[in-house]
Amino acid sequence: MxxxxxxxxxxxxxxxxxxxxxxxxxxxxxxxxxxxxxxxxxxxxxxxxxxxxxxxxxxxxxxxxxxxxxxxxxxxxxxxxxxxxxxxxxxxxxxxxxxxxxxxxxxxxxxxxxxxxxxxxxxxxxxxxxxxxxxxxxxxxxxxxxHPLQSLADLISIEELKTRPRPKVVLTWAPHIKPLPQAVPNSFAEWMCKADVDFVITHPAGYELSTEFTQGATITHNQDEAIADADFIYVKNWSAYEPYGQIFGENNDWMLTNDRLKITNNAKVMHCLPVRRDLELSSEILDGPNSIVVHEAxxxxxxxxxxxxxxxxxxx
Amino acid sequence: MxxxxxxxxxxxxxxxxxxxxxxxxxxxxxxxxxxxxxxxxxxxxxxxxxxxxxxxxxxxxxxxxxxxxxxxxxxxxxxxxxxxxxxxxxxxxxxxxxxxxxxxxxxxxxxxxxxxxxxxxxxxxxxxxxxxxxxxxxxxxxxxxxHPLQSLADLISIEELKTRPRPKVVLTWAPHIKPLPQAVPNSFAEWMCKADVDFVITHPAGYELSTEFTQGATITHNQDEAIADADFIYVKNWSAYEPYGQIFGENNDWMLTNDRLKITNNAKVMHCLPVRRDLELSSEILDGPNSIVVHEAxxxxxxxxxxxxxxxxxxx
Amino acid sequence: MxxxxxxxxxxxxxxxxxxxxxxxxxxxxxxxxxxxxxxxxxxxxxxxxxxxxxxxxxxxxxxxxxxxxxxxxxxxxxxxxxxxxxxxxxxxxxxxxxxxxxxxxxxxxxxxxxxxxxxxxxxxxxxxxxxxxxxxxxxxxxxxxxHPLQSLADLISIEELKTRPRPKVVLTWAPHIKPLPQAVPNSFAEWMCKADVDFVITHPAGYELSTEFTQGATITHNQDEAIADADFIYVKNWSAYEPYGQIFGENNDWMLTNDRLKITNNAKVMHCLPVRRDLELSSEILDGPNSIVVHEAxxxxxxxxxxxxxxxxxxx
CATH class of the missing domain: 3.40.50.1370 (Aspartate/ornithine carbamoyltransferase)
Known part of the structure; x- marks a missing residue:
């Protein structure tokens, strides 16, 4: 290489x-x-x-x-x-x-x-x-x-911790206060599309990633539908690809909590870090048994x- | 450890x-x-x-x-x-x-x-x-x-250079132009209180350190009395513990000079560095035979x- | 040493x-x-x-x-x-x-x-x-x-790449937008004066280096005359030694181009880097076969x- x-x-x-x-x-x-x-x-x-x-x-x-x-x-x-x-x-x-x-x-x-x-x-x-x-x-x-080293580490973590041969992996948009790059979600998406997983992307309308990275993924604006029965949830904020670098409203209801995890398959929660607590992801998840963010790092x-x-x- | x-x-x-x-x-x-x-x-x-x-x-x-x-x-x-x-x-x-x-x-x-x-x-x-x-x-x-690595290095220096089994060690306050932390004097004090030395602390009224660090030390506001017959003098500025972080006047007469060393036991002069020359400590001491500040570092x-x-x- | x-x-x-x-x-x-x-x-x-x-x-x-x-x-x-x-x-x-x-x-x-x-x-x-x-x-x-490590690397490069026993080496002033130190030209000059080369310095009037560094060099204000038949041309801007640190006008015609190299002995062009493209030295030289600036680095x-x-x- x-x-x-x-x-x-x-x-x-x-x-x-x-x-x-x-x-x-x-x-x-x-x-x-x-x-x-x-x-x-x-x-x-x-x-x-x-x-x-x-x-x-x-x-x-x-x-x-x-x-x-x-x-x-x-x-x-x-x-x-x-x-x-x-x-x-x-x-x-x-x-x-x-x-x-x-x-x-x-x-x-x-x-x-x-x-x-x-x-x-x-x-x-x-x-x-x-x-x-x-x-x-x-x-x-x-x-x-x-951010390919991050995505490879993420895939290593999934391989290490999966509990069924073909796990369901969900990439979910999360709230933030300022426009962030699409590098991490783009990268995670293109790696998951090639990995042996069921891959779903969910985000509010307007945050569609470039299709260059998402071929083969299921994409939905319904977060609950996306995370149902999920084995891994990858949490990340990003700004819009079109119009480029924009953000639309707060969407604070997109932040995951323990209650929201109940419909998952006891999903492990991932994040590339740094994470803004109680804005992108709740402290209760980060400090609880479902978080694997430090392991992932x-x-x-x-x-x-x-x-x-x-x-x-x-x-x- | x-x-x-x-x-x-x-x-x-x-x-x-x-x-x-x-x-x-x-x-x-x-x-x-x-x-x-x-x-x-x-x-x-x-x-x-x-x-x-x-x-x-x-x-x-x-x-x-x-x-x-x-x-x-x-x-x-x-x-x-x-x-x-x-x-x-x-x-x-x-x-x-x-x-x-x-x-x-x-x-x-x-x-x-x-x-x-x-x-x-x-x-x-x-x-x-x-x-x-x-x-x-x-x-x-x-x-x-x-600042425990500093205090350990200080004790190593005292052990190395002492000329009698139980040397007299003095921590003296020194002038400065702005409020400094108490970390170095606190730490030096707590190490000296446990070491095999006679330990005296001297400072102008108002600069009392927290008693947590000074148990067993002799404390005096009279610098001359403190340094009489001293083997080691540790020079350091610090701000007040109460009211916290305050300084009171200049106290420039607290800066040591060669003349002041005459009443000591040819004391070795220590400082954790960095030191402000001719404010905290005189150049004549720093450039003379009594200073061990570089050795200490x-x-x-x-x-x-x-x-x-x-x-x-x-x-x- | x-x-x-x-x-x-x-x-x-x-x-x-x-x-x-x-x-x-x-x-x-x-x-x-x-x-x-x-x-x-x-x-x-x-x-x-x-x-x-x-x-x-x-x-x-x-x-x-x-x-x-x-x-x-x-x-x-x-x-x-x-x-x-x-x-x-x-x-x-x-x-x-x-x-x-x-x-x-x-x-x-x-x-x-x-x-x-x-x-x-x-x-x-x-x-x-x-x-x-x-x-x-x-x-x-x-x-x-x-800047002696630079000058030694320069001399190593000349020794490595010279095509005749005693090459002609020219140090030429080049345009810039702000006053730069004389360190690199001083240093190059004093090394070349001791090396087995024919050494010429050229610059606009007013940019004379201190004679401490240039003993034995030929000095001229005519750049064309200087670079004629040159094997190596060292390009560098510097400010005046007298009045110290001053610059006089733009002198943009002092920037070398491929056309100007025709009168040289297919000269290799040197620069200590960083170089401002198309101000100090033309892109066509930097990207062409005569530049050895990366090799030199x-x-x-x-x-x-x-x-x-x-x-x-x-x-x-």
Missing amino acids: RLFSSVNDVTDINALVAEGLELKKNPYAHQHLGKNKTLGLVFLNPSLRTRMSTQKAALNLGMNVMVLNVDKEGWALELRDNVVMNGTTVEHIREAAAVMGQYVDILGVRSFPGLKNREEDYTEVIFNKFVEYCGVPVVSLESATR GNRVWAAQAVLKQMLEQLQ | RLFSSVNDVTDINALVAEGLELKKNPYAHQHLGKNKTLGLVFLNPSLRTRMSTQKAALNLGMNVMVLNVDKEGWALELRDNVVMNGTTVEHIREAAAVMGQYVDILGVRSFPGLKNREEDYTEVIFNKFVEYCGVPVVSLESATR GNRVWAAQAVLKQMLEQLQ | RLFSSVNDVTDINALVAEGLELKKNPYAHQHLGKNKTLGLVFLNPSLRTRMSTQKAALNLGMNVMVLNVDKEGWALELRDNVVMNGTTVEHIREAAAVMGQYVDILGVRSFPGLKNREEDYTEVIFNKFVEYCGVPVVSLESATR GNRVWAAQAVLKQMLEQLQ
């Missing part, structure tokens, strides 16, 4: 999940692969789970890690071609990415969408330029439209380690 | 000091203990000595280290329970701490007091929530009311290494 | 270049030298290439690395002696540097000039105080007047590794 940015970069998702679970049992068995190999982690946006879990995964594999907070330790990057750089940007992404590629064996890149210009975000301008110019394998640490290590291992194997 | 937040977490302080001095002689003898173990260092406030010395201690023990500057690389944490998170905080400490615990074997936490609400500070709201929710052993990197490594070693031994 | 701040700290620059090229072939052959040794990197200003390449060099040598962003993770340092520190600075560089020296075996320091006070900048007040007080070997990561690793290796050898 030379690129991990979406489910489409993975030949066999079940094999990758199995690899993650195997690494969870034997985290340190492959340190020869990472010896004298360096992972660079470039953050254009804040990060806690991704920052720590990807570092840990690399260390487990015997790699060195260098972290670069571009906005804080570096400088503003120019993304556009054919402009005279006489403004505030001090380095073009062409040079910056190419130079980073000189110092690392694998590059991880985090870059959120601006939520202003859909075409710019959905063509992954920033992330793809890093891929194009850096010259080394690239792992997405969440880009404008996808823990699995981020094995997701990252499975991906890095496959990349390292190809670098040998 | 699963918690290192105060002198009360230590069974035998003399044994811990001896361990620190032994590690200073053989820093790299225990790298098997730290192999594949990870220390997370979480900073909610700035740090130089603690950041570097604790990293170095962990590296000496063969550990990996991940540093997280929460305020700069992460996001604002919610500390209160039972609030709808529709404001500026984006993640609750319950989730943040629990998630960090998934990625590290030992967590170090730095969190200063607000100096506004004494009850909040003195119940160690932030630090204790990290302890409660992270699920792994925790080392204080300075909390609202204590160097001993922070062995203090941290002794604590981490004991924690690692229990993790095996 | 205990200090690497200028070409004058190097006994034999050809041997150091040869060492760099040897390390490029065998990066991991000397990891015994760095075992249990720690490099501290202190940044008072932003950094991308220096940050990453120096870390990589240290890791290649088996060292541990601790990075400290003083302005962001630490606090404001006092540089002046004999002042009462009752203002905004919280720690004196005397203590800060001495303490850092307690935790590391080699210290790297980056500190840009203020461009306000020439004497202050050209006496290297900040950098020299780190050297004076830290007590360990120091590597410049770019100081007020020099890659060689920063071997420059740093050669210097660190010599320092480590003296520490054994």
Whole structure:
């Protein structure tokens, strides 16, 4: 694997999940692969789970890690071609990415969408330029439209904790106070559509995701209908794809509570975190037996380690 | 040891000091203990000595280290329970701490007091929530009311440099321009009260520390009387415990000079650093033979290494 | 080597270049030298290439690395002696540097000039105080007047890519929108004056560098004359040495294009990066076959590794 940015970069998702679970049992068995190999982690946006879990995964594999907070330790990057750089940007992404590629064996890149210009975000301008110019394998640490390490960790968690062969998995929209990217729901949807699960998406009218990610999913505006008999409920807010980046009203009744879980198959409740308590998801669920959000975050290590291992194997 | 937040977490302080001095002689003898173990260092406030010395201690023990500057690389944490998170905080400490615990074997936490609400500070709201929710052993990197790695390093320095079996140790208040926490003096006091020293505290009227930390110490408002025949003088500013966080006048005559040292037993002068020259402590002392402030800072490594070693031994 | 701040700290620059090229072939052959040794990197200003390449060099040598962003993770340092520190600075560089020296075996320091006070900048007040007080070997990561790791990497690149024994090397001023330090051109000039090359400096009238760095160079205000038959052209903007830190007009015709390269000996074009495209240097050159700027950045690793290796050898 030379690129991990979406489910489409993975030949066999079940094999990758199995690899993650195997690494969870034997985290340190492959340190020869990472010896004298360096992972660079470039953050254009804040990060806690991704920052720590990807570092840990690399260390487990015997790699060195260098972290670069571009906005804080570096400088503003120019993304556009054919402009005279006489403004505030001090380095073009062409040079910056190419130079980073000189110092690392694998590059991880985090870059959120601006939520202003859909075409710019959905063509992954920033992330793809890093891929194009850096010259080394690239792992997405969440880009404008996808968060594949999160989705792989989610699938690992489902595989680990499912109680029937083909579980019902529901992605439900949740309330928030400001417009959030579609990266996590897009990504979760495209992974679930390829996984061995019954997959349902539910959200208020107006929050339809791009059909690019949802082929094969059942989609409904009726949350109760969606979560009935569910084994896993994935809770997440997102803003509209059309009109892009907008939000419509509060929809506070979309927040799940224990009472709402009664119609599920004792569903495990998932969230990528960070979660706003009692706005996106009730404290009673987060503090109760149905929540697996911390377990899920823990699995981020094995997701990252499975991906890095496959990349390292190809670098040998 | 699963918690290192105060002198009360230590069974035998003399044994811990001896361990620190032994590690200073053989820093790299225990790298098997730290192999594949990870220390997370979480900073909610700035740090130089603690950041570097604790990293170095962990590296000496063969550990990996991940540093997280929460305020700069992460996001604002919610500390209160039972609030709808529709404001500026984006993640609750319950989730943040629990998630960090998934990625590290030992967590170090730095969190200063607000100096506004004494009850909040003195119940160690932030630090204790990290302890409660992270699920792994925790080392204080300075909390609202204590700085135990500093105090252990101070005791190591006294043990190393004392010229009589039971030295006289004086904690003296020093001038400053703004209100500082009581964490360092509280902590120094509680360690000295348990150590094999004659311990005296001196400060202007109004700067009494909480008696919780000073049981057994001699307390006087007369600085000359306090430092007479002293072997070690620990210089530090702090604001009042009552009324909380207040300061009263300048008291610039409380700054020590070489002339004032004449009545001491050629006292060694200590400070936790950073120190404001010629405000808290005179340049002539800092640049002269009596100052051991840099030596003391160097001993922070062995203090941290002794604590981490004991924690690692229990993790095996 | 205990200090690497200028070409004058190097006994034999050809041997150091040869060492760099040897390390490029065998990066991991000397990891015994760095075992249990720690490099501290202190940044008072932003950094991308220096940050990453120096870390990589240290890791290649088996060292541990601790990075400290003083302005962001630490606090404001006092540089002046004999002042009462009752203002905004919280720690004196005397203590800060001495303490850092307690935790590391080699210290790297980056500190840009203020461009306000020439004497202050050209006496290297900040950098020299780190050297004076830290007590360990120091590597410049770019100081007020020099950037020696860059210049060594530049010389390595010239040695690697030259097509005749004594190539013609030209340092040319380039346009910019704001005043930049003279550190890179000063440093490049003093290294080239000692290297086995024909060295020419060209710039608009008024941008004369201090003669301290340019002894032996040919200096002309005619760019065409300078670059005729050149093998290497080093492109860089700088502000005036006299009156200090000033700029005079735009001089946009000083930006090189492919057309201008026709009179050269198919010159390789160099730049230390970051470069402002189509202001300092044309995109057509940067994206074309004559640019070696990324290659040059890659060689920063071997420059740093050669210097660190010599320092480590003296520490054994």
